[in-house]
Amino acid sequence: MTGHARISIAAWGATVLGSLVLTPVFSGPFLFISAFLCALITGIGVLLQNLRTPRVIVPIVQLVALVELLSLFFLHGTMKFGVLPWRATAVEFNSRMVDAMDSINRFSAPLPQDSHLTLFAVTVIAVTGLLIHVVAVQLRQAAWSGLLLLIMYTVPAATVHGGLPWLLFIPPAVGYILLLSAEGRSRLSRWGRRISGVSHLDAAEPVEASALGQAGRRIGLTVVAIAALLPALLPSLPEGVIGNGLAGGGTGPGIGASISSTDPMLDMGKNLKQGENVVALTYKGGPSGGSYMRLTALDLFDGNTWRIAPRPEGQKITGDLNPPPGYTGDLSTVQQDSMQVDVSRSFRSQFVPVPYPLHSISLKKDWRYDPNSLDVVSANGSIIAGKKYDLTSYDLQPTPDQLHESVTTAAPDAYTMTVPKSTPLDIKQKTNEITAPAAGNKFEMAVLIQNWFRSIGGFTYSTANAKGSGMSALEDFLLKNKEGYCEQFSTGMALMARLVGIPSRVGIGFLPGQAGKDGVYTVRMHDMHAWPELYFQGIGWVRFEPTPSARVASTPNWTVAATGDPTSPTTAPTNAPATPGSTNTPGIDKPRHDPNLPDQSGAPVVGSGNWFTNGGGQVLAGVFGALLVLSIPWLMRMLTRRRRFLRPPGRTAAEGLWSEVRDTSRDLGLDWSEVSTPRQTGQWLVSKLPADTHTAARRLARGIEALRYAEGTNPELDLRPEAAAVRKALWAQAPARRKWRARLLPPSWRWYVRRGTTEASDLLDDFDLLLARLRTRLLPTRRPHTN
Template sequence: MTGHARISIAAWGATVLGSLVLTPVFSGPFLFISAFLCALVTGAGVLLQNLRIPRIVVPIVQLLVLVELLSLFFLRGTLRFGLIPVKATALEFNAQMVDAMDSINRFSAPLPQDSHLTLFAVSVIAATGFLIHVIAVQLRQAAWSGLLLLIMYTVPAATVHGGLPWLLFIPPAIGYIVLLSAEGRSRLSRWGRRISGVSHLDAAEPVEASALGQAGRRIGLTVVAIAALLPALLPTLPEGVIGNGLAGAGTGSGVGASISSTDPMLDMGKNLKRGDNVVALTYKGGPAGGTYLRLTALDLFDGNIWRIGPRTDGQKLNGGQLTPPPGYTGDLSKVARTSMEIDVTRTFRSQFAPVPYPLHSISLKRDWRYDAGSLDVVSTNGSIVGGKKYKLTSYDLQPTPEQLHESITTGAPDQYTLSVPGRTPVEVKQLTYDITNSAQDNKFEAAVLIQNWFRSGGGFTYSTQNAKGSGMAALEDFLLRSKEGYCEQFATGMALMARIVGIPSRVGIGFLPGTSDKDGEYTVRMHDMHAWPELYFQGLGWVRFEPTPSARVATTPGWTVPATENPTTPTTAPTNAPTTPGDKETPGIDRPRNDPNLPNDTGVAIVDTGNWFTNGGGQVIAAALGVALLLSIPWLVRMLTRRRRFLRPPGRAGAEGLWAEIRDTARDLGLDWSDVATPRQAGQWLVSKLPEDTHQAAHRLARGIESLRYAGDADPGLDLRDDASAVRKALWSQASLRRRWRARLLPPSWRWYLSRGTNEASDLLDEFDLLLARLRSLLLPKRARTN
């Protein structure tokens, strides 16, 4: 087989093995189609090179073959005469790529088996295989093709919730090794016919172990060992770094959904819009008619995304009572409690446990904690709630409209939930003031007006097709122009408006109550995922509202009925005009009345930009400390080694350790210590480097080592610590200041030990290599030579 053919086949194999990392992302036969197309493209390249076609022409023809194959497989209806790609083919390809990207943004992995997603996956793999072939075969730089394999691995590793299974790192590594080995063999063959080396394990048994085979086995063993052992050595990494096994979520259908702590809102949107409405959990008990189950609350809005604000490590769950609901000042002993039993399926991957709010107690223990401010329950070691079954009790808080109406909110319970981003459009603020005009500065009445405006008076339409998200630009478009969205836009829109009128707010992420069967068990599916605003009222705490229209949620909470007859629910954007003939015009509310507890006289809290520590200073300090710790490793190793040597008791081992310490000190200070010199020669060399008052100590040290090594009647309890200490201090004092600081910060002797450790590891690989060669010679004996 020619060299280019060998490398071409190895490049194809590396591409196929590398594409295995995409199996947790895409569904269907994309892998087999990709392998077949890459094989045809590779075959075309090998054929052209065997025909001595100019090298620059080969990749051009291969690219044309790839375009033709993709068109025949996926875009056949657009081909002229059923064979020739035309402009319509390119337009259709572009449209399907756009649909694929939209599906990737909307759905959680694994993606549904759609034709445009299959085309996307096959195109990516085939294009990667084509580039690997060009780099490895045409440019003869196989090593650089590893970057493409790395990109193919890192992209799904960074986007798949829970991370890729760590075993999927091995196939791309093996493919890369095979490609490097093929290129190395091709380069070696250019020097002529190779003569196999023979390594004799003993005089009677020759075993063939070529240098190329040794190198391949060494690299392969090292890479596979690292890939297999690294996750075991890092057991405390959170979910998403290493992964949760080959299935990603244990047993089950393999079609799951995830909620991560980094961007729960984005994850909810993807899971809500996915095609498979799988069961997330079932529960028994709770309030009549079911209950909302919350995962977490998003309290920080910076104008771009809603996310979880900085929190402490949380409080341990020991099966006892949790802290009281934040902000509630009533007598909890008089509040009814309900009991529930929740069974989460293995298809739901989340570090948050679905629980009702406010939670009283839960049976989860050990690695689960709760946050006192939000009462959400989260794992501390990256484990997921999928497959868990737990019992809990919760407070059945039912505030009355009268209580909410009389509540006076004097400020936010924290620094985040009343913050309005400084770049909030003026039009959105004015719209909010117009909607709440008739509330007469009552926070609860203003909240009800905003809720009713979203549900019926604002002309909104519920649709999951809104993929713009909940950033400031998306909210502005949703509130002022499109008025089409799903629970994400309705919840975040009301939360932002509530903050504008001075009501602390956050966004809850979780599930609707689900559907019940005849036995009273509720089933909650992934399409029941939901977002809602939670508003804070002094004395009552966090209260749920429901702005999402009835097309999604039939009813609103019973406590969101206005307590007075004055406020009206606007059917259009409110104005300051009288609502009925004869009514006096109600003064418009241009802005909330001044509140001494709010940041400025406008009554609108501007988002807190924080201090230098919260705005990246803490990360800089942590990074600096990490770098300092990393740089201090050589000094730390030398310091501990020196301490251990001088603490050894007198004797042969102790003396050798002291002699090694003098040798390392000399190397650290830039002196030319000889490894082949005898102790007497080394002692004479030391005398030439030391001041006169330490010559006797150097002689005693050298002669002591010499006698312990070569004299049979030497004193086994000889103590050379004082002499070694004097010699070391003298060497140190003779060096320049620059040399001493270099010896402290980056001692060369540490690099020598590192090199020695590498050599020892290489020796172990040699032993392993010879063991494999011996086994091969036993299992595959050479054929008897015939004369």
């Protein structure tokens, strides 16, 4: 097998192994399709190289073939004559990519199995495979292809709730090592057939290290070094790369937090445990005592994550919104509350914080609402930060008797009654045990479950529990450690409600906040909260509160059991006023200070700020960093030149000055020869310099020649004046374009990069020899006797 074919196959294998990390993100047959397409593209590349096609042509043909294959697989109906991708193909491809990005922004991993998502995943993997093939085979730089594998790994690692299993790190690493090994074997094969082991030591030491063993040790050391150094050099990634693009970077005052449409639950937990407690919003009006401000509802639970179920396109806001889903009473008799909301610039979200159920809102043009959940969300990807709006909401106050008499015969949708097949039997048994006294009444069951979480079950509120809300985490929370925060309490009650036949979902939003002067409520980031919403026919979605009083002081007043169950001591609402002189309407839960969060009073209140604090400083820092990176070649050359001229006279100093003249010539575009003698190079310099510098050029060249070859030469010979004169003359007569290039990106700088690579290789050689010596001394081998 030829070397390029071996590397091509290894590149294909590395791509397939690397794409395994995407399996927790995408679903469906995307992996098999990607492997097949990459195999075809690899085969085309090997065939063209065997036909000795010019290297530049090969990736172009591969790209054309990839476009044709993607079109045949996914966009066949748009192709002209059924075989040629046409304008309609490009338009349809773009449309599907837009749909895929919208789904990625709306749903958390794992994403649903849709055709546009499959096309997106296959395209990403196939293009990555093509780039790996170009880098490893065409450019012969297999080591750099590891960056592409790293990107494929880091994105799902930072996106999937709870992180990726550590075992998924192994396939990309194995693929990368195989690719490096194939390239190393190909490079060794150019020297001919290996006769025996490779011995690097002098003949007196019978130490031999096989080529395969050397390659393995070098690759292993390199991989270990990269694994140890790369995390320290790269900035830490947020827990939701795709969705948290709205969040900006860094932390600290003025940065705030965000809620993405990808995984709102994950973002809420991150903001509670790690984020700054800055102001999220302020509002005025509404019911006395404040109002929960909901962002969205998570209604799809697959056993791993709670996320937003697939929804139709939102409806335009042209007037009053749809009536509350499931409510069959007379809405004209229900009290409506008006509110004015001012969202801080620190809170970035595509969802609009509103009370439930919403009746009307002043946001119109770029906003839509979902009729089934009454969420208000951006229609074009914009965020709510810095917006002000007015709204009205229904003040629904169902009574315990109404909820007790409600009979739910069916789920309002296809998601909120679904119980994952992976639900453990012990959770089902515990739910039946808790709800047994309700004698089959759904409302009484819900109250018993709520009370079990708040007072009877022995639960403790703490944000230290970061295990998430997947099935295994819920089982551990419900039956073992019983320690968590609102994520675990809300999802735990929602799952138990479904087990007893009550449709449920999880609301994400904010607690009412802190009352201030003139009836203005201030809501901070640490007021973020999750709660279960249970569906009762004729009444609709009703909020419950299982989170203990360490976080939420009381439960809604409608969650008092109609039977007056004496085992429910914490269901009675508190009537303690929120602030001196004010009253608290029953049913509004006021948050207490969370001992696991930073001091609420010490958090800064972020205003609108100025240009510098609102992003200008980050722009300046980015520009400064870019200029600093671009100046590295110039800085290296300047420091090197300064060091060479500051050395005291001697052989080392003279060689440094000769190297400086060489580097200056290369920087200015002159063809300096490495194989010429100093005398020949001096003659060449004379031909390039004006007449008044010929003497200095000859003296410099003869001085180098004498120091290298002549005996009795003064070792303290000072050639700095001659070198400075030659360099100045070379610089003076160069064109302006060459001078600017020599300043900004001197070509000689690349020589130092190659030298650094060579020195790194020498270090690997020394390491390899050390291992070989140790092996020989610890495990001596017997040599056969010869007669």
